[in-house]
Amino acid sequence: MTTGAGTVPGAEDLARLLDADGVLLFASDGQDLTVADIWPAHPAAAALSLPVGFGVTGLVARNGKPVLLDADSPRNVLHRQLLGLEPQRTVARMCLPLPGLEDRIVGVLAAHRSPRKPFGSDDLAAAAPYTAVLGLRLHAEQLWRTVNRHRTERDRLIKQAISAQEAERRRIAFDLHDGVTTALASMSFHLSAADLTVSELAARDLLAGPPSHQEFERARAELVSAAKLADLAYDQTRAAISGLHxxxxxxxxxxxxxxxxxxxxxxxxxxxxxxxxxxxxxxxxxxxxxxxxxxxxxxxxxxxxxxxxxxxxxxxxxxxxxxxxxxxxxxxxxxxxxxxxxxxxxxxxxxxxxxxxxxxxxxxxxxxxxxxxxxxxxxxxxxxxxxxxx
The missing domain is CATH 3.30.565.10 (Histidine kinase-like ATPase, C-terminal domain)
Known part of the structure; x- marks a missing residue:
């Protein structure tokens, strides 16, 4: 956690202010505690997760009561590494809840130092002024992450909705192109053929005799084909419209x-x-x-x-x-x-x-x-x- 404009101390600042060998600031999501800031820095800090309600830090996050321990020896191997604890060694610890809005516990301040200098009531009093501002800072960061997550999810859903709409439009365009326009083009061809046949019959010299039955049938067949294609185009258009709404x-x-x-x-x-x-x-x-x-x-x-x-x-x-x-x-x-x-x-x-x-x-x-x-x-x-x- 950074100190921002200088009003919110980070883990290094707190270690100096509390005369501690190290400080871990834990953030709580209501189920687990994760490291939000640590001093001295450790490359594996992000991997530590402690369940709320279990262990000293987890109990502080659950019941909201500070705890002083003259000699503690956490069982979590990674937690011990972050505290710089060698096997069989103990450490003095001070754990305080970090309250957010409406007294919700959003984290824990955990300071540690040599068992030869256990924390006391004076240390609790020295740390107390910082817990409220640290808690509000953690809660604000959590709310900001939630807002960003919802905004990202909203953007994703909007993108998906637009993609679905565009896919629907493409489907309808393909239906119209491959079905209706093809049928209309064929219908136009048959109508042109029928018109040409009728025009030829009308232009014929009357002395040449009446049109033959075959010639009438040819013109009629072209018109029948055109009528069928018109029906097909109508049906395909109705199907496309019903697909749209x-x-x-x-x-x-x-x-x-x-x-x-x-x-x-x-x-x-x-x-x-x-x-x-x-x-x-x-x-x-x-x-x-x-x-x-x-x-x-x-x-x-x-x-x-x-x-x-x-x-x-x-x-x-x-x-x-x-x-x-x-x-x-x-x-x-x-x-x-x-x-x-x-x-x-x-x-x-x-x-x-x-x-x-x-x-x-x-x-x-x-x-x-x-x-x-x-x-x-x-x-x-x-x-x-x-x-x-x-």
């Missing part, structure tokens, strides 16, 4: 939105059978809107992964209440995978595109403070569980 979720709630999601994903005879299991006794009305939206997106991503990649025969999507938590599950009997490898590697496609499936789910869980568990064995399917405390 669920009106069912807004109007009818999470269960209805998941039912719609299952119906949409189950289209086609080649895909797996998909079941939705919702606990009929579960009360789901108290799920906040933002959490319901996140759970819907997680279910959407998990179901898409199962349908597209698992090669499963059956997928079960579930929603139930367990105590004060909502549990969303997605289980399939497909190929399975190694979760550790999948979490640590985001495989890139040949064109540089990224797969954001599991990472997107993990980021959404972090945003709503839900826990994520993925159980999978190659060849034996995958189970994904998301637990949201309410």
């Amino acid at each position: 669920s009106l069912v979720l807004d109007d009818l709630g999470l269960v209805a939105a998941m039912e719609s999601l299952v119906q949409t994903a189950a289209g086609g005879d080649d895909g797996p059978s998909i079941d939705l299991l919702v606990d009929p006794e579960a009360a789901l009305d108290d799920i906040p809107d933002h959490a319901a939206a996140a759970l819907y997106r997680i279910a959407q991503e998990a179901l898409a992964n199962a349908v597209k990649h698992a090669e499963a025969d059956r997928v079960v999507l579930s929603l139930r209440r367990v105590g004060d938590s909502i549990v969303l599950g997605c289980a399939d009997d497909g190929l399975g995978f190694d979760p550790a490898e999948r979490r640590t590697a985001r495989a890139g496609d040949a064109d540089g595109a990224q797969h954001f499936g599991l990472s997107s789910i993990a980021e959404r869980c972090a945003l709503i403070e839900a826990s994520l568990r993925i159980e999978s064995v190659p060849g034996r399917g995958t189970t994904l569980l998301v637990e949201l405390p309410l």
